[in-house]
Amino acid sequence: MDELYAEAHHWEVNTGGETIHAKRMPGKWRRIKWLAASVWLIFFLGPYVQWNGRQAVLFDIPNRQYHLFGVTVLPQDFWMLSLLLLFFAILLAVATALAGRVYCGYFCFQTVWTDVFTWIEERLEGSPPQRRKLDKAPVDARKLRIKVLKHAIWLVIGFLTGFSFVAWFYGAGPLWRDFFVGGANAAVYASVALFTFGTYLLAGWLREQVCFWLCPYARIQGVMLDKSTVVPAYDVARGEPRGRVKKGDLEETRTTGDCVDCNQCVAVCPTGVDIRNGQQEGCITCGLCIDACNAVMDKVGRPRGLIRYASLDELEGQSVKPMLLRPRVWVYTAILALALSGIIYGLSTLAAIELKVLHERAPLYVQLSDGSIQNKYTLKILNKSETDLKVEISAEAPVPLTLMGAEEPIAVKHGEVTPAIVFIKIGRSDLDGERLPVTFVATTQLPDGTQVSAERENAFFGPSR
Incomplete structure (x- = not known):
């Protein structure tokens, strides 16, 4: 607990008292x-x-x-938006798990x-x-x-x-x-x-106060990191103890680490944190401190990489687990693949028209004076194209039928759902059960001459034999 308090004590959190x-x-x-x-x-x-x-x-x-x-x-296909939002949410989680707040720093x-x-x-x-x-x-x-x-x-x-x-x-x-x-x-x-x-x-x-106090992502990104996450990190073992470079110092007699305590890493940080105090809330993983430190290392003749993108495992000298062996990577990838597949499927199956069929429930059927059975249906035709269309309706069943109410093409405005009431009549002698499958087909021709259709299966009901 004392170590955690000491670490938090050195965090740089600008509460707005000064402009960075x-x-x-x-x-x-x-x-x-x-x-x-x-x-x-x-x-x-x-x-x-x-x-x-x-x-x-x-x-x-x-x-x-x-x-x-x-x-x-159209709004009826907006389920794809949910998959798209899921895709980007998981993609953000993947990026955070692998490279910290890289989205914050760059995008x-x-x-x-x-x-x-x-x-x-x-x-x-x-x-x-x-x-x-x-x-x-x-x-x-x-x-x-x-x-x-x-x-x-x-x-x-x-x-x-x-x-x-x-x-x-x-x-x-x-x-x-x-x-x-x-x-x-x-x-x-x-x-x-x-x-x-x-x-x-x-x-x-x-400015950076949004990252500290207003952005919800800054509050939850900490739980997405682990010891294998690659973030801008200061190599304590190599840099400490810090010390200024003095003229005439010899490399073999040097008693300080590679950090010359120039504070350039702090000077370039857009949120004002000192990366040498460890990973902290204000770090947006932009890597600008790496550029600053490398420039100083070049000037003093010391190797680059004192501050670099590295994981905690790497800095501690432990073996770094390959990305493909991390379970969370596979879980995230599977969710991304499912969401992306759903989006591609939805876009590839979008049709110019969509047909829905609602069967009248009260009464379920009517027996006409000639002995034939009649069912009533409400068709809902959605025009997804950008022009008004004339849609022809037909019906198919295993037995002969008569379709009434759709003798003329139905005018359907673009972007709207147009209802239509139709009736199907089947002779009593042709019914061999209480239920018979019926397929409705909506057909139209687009302005470019393309013929498109939509089908919807429903049922025809009659009395028991």
């Missing part, structure tokens, strides 16, 4: 961080990608249609936006010491000009974030047409305003 101005240093992990962050360009540019004359990906909530390139998903929108905001801050205000000096300086014309320009750029980025988000749901073209002339609805303006000031507040002001 992280130093920027070039390096391998900084380049990877920028490349990973560039994935978010899809968020801004995606709404402008066209597919067959319309926006390639459009979540059309008012019309309850979700267009994904050549596929249109999280909060981390990426904060990185962009602080990059702008550095371009305008200078290095971290210069920024701290400017913050403490009295307000004059120069400070006011720099601060106003910085916050204006932050607000513009926030506005573009909100505008791009709404474009995925409203349509990029219609949004540009309606937004600036007051033609959009109140929900559009409210959403853009919320994202504008939310982005400005979270990425510009709260």
Whole structure:
């Protein structure tokens, strides 16, 4: 318990009492961080990608249609969304189990936006010491000009974030047409305003405080790690005891470890933690401390890797279990495969029309004056295409039947469910039992000439023999 208290005592947790101005240093992990962050360009540019004359990906909530390139998903097929959410949730768990908060460090929108905001801050205000000096300086014309320009750029980025988000749901073209002339609805303006000031507040002001106190993932990621998880780690055995490098020191007479106590690993950390005190809540696994430490090791002529991606087992000199021998990897992989298979199956089996058949229960059947038996059915035809269709209905059974109520094609509007009532009549002499299978078939022709159909089996009921 004393050891745990001592370790926690050295954790660096900034509670918002000071603004962290992280130093920027070039390096391998900084380049990877920028490349990973560039994935978010899809968020801004995606709404402008066209597919067959319309926006390639459009979540059309008012019309309850979700267009994904050549596929249109309706609410009836939204079970695939559950599988998609499950897929990404498990993928996040896999990434955390294998490499800690790697999502936070490289892909999280909060981390990426904060990185962009602080990059702008550095371009305008200078290095971290210069920024701290400017913050403490009295307000004059120069400070006011720099601060106003910085916050204006932050607000513009926030506005573009909100505008791009709404474009995925409203349509990029219609949004540009309606937004600036007051033609959009109140929900559009409210959403853009919320994202504008939310982005400005979270990425510009709260920054790492979101990672510490607001993000639920930061609270649960600790239970996903184990001794085999690879995270940025300080090699205590190699680095301690720390000591400054002095001119004239000889390697063979050196009594200190490789850590020269330069604090560059702390200076570049976007959350202000000292990785030398062990893995802690504030570490977002971005690897920037590795770049800083490697640069210092190069200068003092010592091997790289004092801070590196490593597991606790590796640092303790224990054998590292291969990834494929870890049970949790197999469990996660199986869940991912099942979820992905379900999504692929759902997308591949989407049809232009869907048919459901409801049998009338009261009465179950009616005997007509000619002795034949009649059953009543309610058909529900869902048009998943983007155009109105004319659907023809037919029915099949092992015995001759007469279908009534579907002599003419049924007009079905796109994206809607159209009900239709039909009757089936079968001669009493043709019934050899109380129940007979009946198959309804809905057939239509799409605008491109493609013939599509949907089938649904039901039952025909009659009196007992």
